[in-house]
Amino acid sequence: MESQLPTNYVLIDFENVQPKNLEILANHPFKVFVFVGSNQIKVPFDLAIAMQELGDSAKYIKISGNGPNALDFHISFYIGELATLDPKGYFHIISKDTGFDPLITHLKARKIRVQREKDLAEIPVLRMSNATNDDEKITAIITNLSGRGQSRPRKVKTLANTINSLFTEKLEEQELLSLVKQLQERKYIVVNQGNVSYKLTH
Secondary structure, three states: OOOOOOOEEEEEEOOOOOOOOHHHHOOOOEEEEEEEOOOOOOOOHHHHHHHHHHHHHEEEEEOOOOOOOHHHHHHHHHHHHHHHHOOOOEEEEEOOOHHHHHHHHHHHHOOOEEEEEOOHHHOHHHHHHHOOOHHHHHHHHHHHHHHOOOOOOOEHHHHHHHHHHOOOOOOOHHHHHHHHHHHHHOOOEEEEOOEEEEOOOO
16 A cells, blocks of 8 residues: 655745745645744735635744744744654745754754755755756755655665655656666665665765
8 A cells, every 4th residue: 555645844934035936835735834923914915825725735823922033933833743743744944044954953863854945946846846857856856865864765666656756747667767777877876685875975
């Protein structure tokens, strides 16, 4: 029986990043949280429409109180809460604020899959779906595998399934095997009797 794909949670720091491309999430299993500062009294019409299109998968969270890190603390709390409810989830903080990075390092050490992107288009599953050539696909695969920390696939078959899960349209087996072979040729992975080890930085 095929295992269910993990849910991608997108937590947008709206004080820091105002995405203009929220509609690109519509064809994927995303849950979107837009964190709005207590002093922000309106959101752009295009964002409101895109949020409406996402329906129950999207939610605004108006934070309480002011302060330089008030919104960051709210996002941190929600990630902790969501990771408890869904430990297999994949979490994306959309922010240019590097202040999140120590928290992300700590969460990864706790086996929570989380990364920070400056734009929605940087989310690996979206980058994969928009990739037009093998170089772009390989780059997106490496980004995704790097974000998995120690929970990377250890078998060729599992790696192929993982790559397949990154695309909106499912790939033919031949193309999957070709991508795995390219990872080998570019020396990002070493395959030995069906087992995979990684050299993602070289």
